[in-house]
Amino acid sequence: MPVYKETIATRWADNDIYGHVNNVAYYSFFDTVINRYLIANGLDIHQGQVVGFMVASECRYLAPVAYPDNVHIELRVTKLGNSSVTYALQLFNHEQELAAEASMTHVFVDRRTNKSTPIPQQLREALAKLRTTNE
Amino acid sequence: MPVYKETIATRWADNDIYGHVNNVAYYSFFDTVINRYLIANGLDIHQGQVVGFMVASECRYLAPVAYPDNVHIELRVTKLGNSSVTYALQLFNHEQELAAEASMTHVFVDRRTNKSTPIPQQLREALAKLRTTNE
Amino acid sequence: MPVYKETIATRWADNDIYGHVNNVAYYSFFDTVINRYLIANGLDIHQGQVVGFMVASECRYLAPVAYPDNVHIELRVTKLGNSSVTYALQLFNHEQELAAEASMTHVFVDRRTNKSTPIPQQLREALAKLRTTNE
Amino acid sequence: MPVYKETIATRWADNDIYGHVNNVAYYSFFDTVINRYLIANGLDIHQGQVVGFMVASECRYLAPVAYPDNVHIELRVTKLGNSSVTYALQLFNHEQELAAEASMTHVFVDRRTNKSTPIPQQLREALAKLRTTNE
Numbered sequence: 001m002p003v004y005k006e007t008i009a010t011r012w013a014d015n016d017i018y019g020h021v022n023n024v025a026y027y028s029f030f031d032t033v034i035n036r037y038l039i040a041n042g043l044d045i046h047q048g049q050v051v052g053f054m055v056a057s058e059c060r061y062l063a064p065v066a067y068p069d070n071v072h073i074e075l076r077v078t079k080l081g082n083s084s085v086t087y088a089l090q091l092f093n094h095e096q097e098l099a100a101e102a103s104m105t106h107v108f109v110d111r112r113t114n115k116s117t118p119i120p121q122q123l124r125e126a127l128a129k130l131r132t133t134n135e
Numbered sequence: 136m137p138v139y140k141e142t143i144a145t146r147w148a149d150n151d152i153y154g155h156v157n158n159v160a161y162y163s164f165f166d167t168v169i170n171r172y173l174i175a176n177g178l179d180i181h182q183g184q185v186v187g188f189m190v191a192s193e194c195r196y197l198a199p200v201a202y203p204d205n206v207h208i209e210l211r212v213t214k215l216g217n218s219s220v221t222y223a224l225q226l227f228n229h230e231q232e233l234a235a236e237a238s239m240t241h242v243f244v245d246r247r248t249n250k251s252t253p254i255p256q257q258l259r260e261a262l263a264k265l266r267t268t269n270e
Numbered sequence: 271m272p273v274y275k276e277t278i279a280t281r282w283a284d285n286d287i288y289g290h291v292n293n294v295a296y297y298s299f300f301d302t303v304i305n306r307y308l309i310a311n312g313l314d315i316h317q318g319q320v321v322g323f324m325v326a327s328e329c330r331y332l333a334p335v336a337y338p339d340n341v342h343i344e345l346r347v348t349k350l351g352n353s354s355v356t357y358a359l360q361l362f363n364h365e366q367e368l369a370a371e372a373s374m375t376h377v378f379v380d381r382r383t384n385k386s387t388p389i390p391q392q393l394r395e396a397l398a399k400l401r402t403t404n405e
Numbered sequence: 406m407p408v409y410k411e412t413i414a415t416r417w418a419d420n421d422i423y424g425h426v427n428n429v430a431y432y433s434f435f436d437t438v439i440n441r442y443l444i445a446n447g448l449d450i451h452q453g454q455v456v457g458f459m460v461a462s463e464c465r466y467l468a469p470v471a472y473p474d475n476v477h478i479e480l481r482v483t484k485l486g487n488s489s490v491t492y493a494l495q496l497f498n499h500e501q502e503l504a505a506e507a508s509m510t511h512v513f514v515d516r517r518t519n520k521s522t523p524i525p526q527q528l529r530e531a532l533a534k535l536r537t538t539n540e
Contacts, residue, residue, distance in 0.1 A: 011437040015287045023189035024162040032416040036473045046424050054158035058193030068441045146302040150422045167281040171338045203306045293459035294432040324428035328463030
């Protein structure tokens with residue numbers, strides 16, 4: 001199965017008053033993993049002509065996670081369009097239990113005009129490698 | 136129309152490298168507004184027997200917002216169950232343009248057992264006031 | 271007394287597991303207020319030739335604050351150099367009790383070269399207005 | 406030399422509009438490392454009778470760091486009192502360059518009374534192991 005995996009260490013500030021990682025922080029993990037994959041495959045977040053804007057995101061929380069545990073993220077691509085890509089993310093807690101499932105959609109735009117632009121070829125090939133077959 | 140409105144000042148750290156409020160920060164605005172409404176209507180986040188766990192969230196990003204602008208949030212309730220509530224949130228930028236639409240679902244649980252529990256009566260009445268009619 | 275005042279609404283995520291605003295979040299309030307003042311007085315954080323880099327910061331925490339309370343920040347300037355400025359910040363909780371005192375130092379640099387550069391005249395005049403007399 | 410070392414992966418949201426890790430985020434790294442050490446040595450952040458409150462923090466920023474790089478933190482203890490401890494922290498960037506130096510002070514208090522309390526013996530011994538000799 002095509003997948004990109006990364007482990008993220010939770011932080012003290014991720015825990016909320018109820019002692020679990022705040023629901024907001026999950027998205028912070030997800031766009032960290034997504035952009036790390038994009039950067040490793042040619043996206044220049046500082047100067048590049050193309051930038052990725054998030055246009056939609058969603059998450060279902062299935063089991064709590066808490067600092068100081070590590071979480072394990074799996075990244076796949078469920079839809080790869082001309083200028084947009086939809087990611088599927090799964091978050092496993094330190095007991096390897098599926099704790100959250102998410103979807104996020106990037107539209108790539110020109111840095112100067114903010115108009116949507118085709119995904120550069122190198123990025124497209126990298127994203128295609130993560131595409132699930134049950135599309 | 137039943138609605139709870141709140142203005143939130145963006146923070147320096149909300150902006151990401153692309154100069155806009157990071158997609159993650161929107162959720163931080165939303166659960167700030169939701170919990171502020173719950174607290175004002177009787178939820179004791181420090182000692183209360185009942186706590187709200189987020190089980191699902193989603194957001195569509197329609198227009199960018201950026202620090203240092205204020206954003207305006209409107210909170211409604213689209214579904215009010217026995218122990219769960221689904222919120223609809225709209226975020227307007229400083230030009231009063233709809234910049235994001237979101238949905239978030241709380242399940243209320245007993246603080247000690249983590250088992251779902253009926254929404255306390257005072258909270259339920261407060262949430263019912265925000266219920267949209269087109270349910 | 272020359273001073274710039276701003277009220278900041280705390281957020282759900284500011285509270286840590288102990289039920290108080292996390293010590294880290296205070297700095298987030300402070301650089302939000304500082305940059306808001308700089309932006310209102312001509313700093314262009316998106317395109318400007320000059321950017322402010324923080325080179326030092328410190329804070330003493332005197333009394334706890336907690337979401338959902340507002341905090342009130344007072345900003346003064348204790349040192350105004352050629353290319354650097356040191357701010358003094360006081361944070362008052364919702365009972366008007368002094369809850370934290372901080373100091374932060376910006377060095378202004380050229381956006382492209384990262385070399386220190388004189389503070390632009392309009393900014394300098396704005397900062398001079400906040401200068402305390404007991405320097 | 407007695408020291409506790411930990412590597413932290415930066416996150417997308419750590420970068421600010423200038424493309425570097427925001428000065429605030431450094432403190433988030435630091436209290437993550439400190440508490441991880443305390444938890445590994447017996448601190449129960451959920452139910453323990455003793456909690457650590459930060460009463461002072463400071464940082465000097467020497468070189469920029471940026472997502473997606475890892476940072477390496479070294480934790481030492483410079484002062485170990487009856488109920489308080491002062492930590493020294495050094496942050497090295499991915500090129501092993503010293504990028505920040507910080508100091509943070511915890512006072513341990515009783516969870517219920519908020520009054521300062523002696524550091525529990527197991528924690529004290531763990532902290533003593535990190536004590537620098539040039540005290």
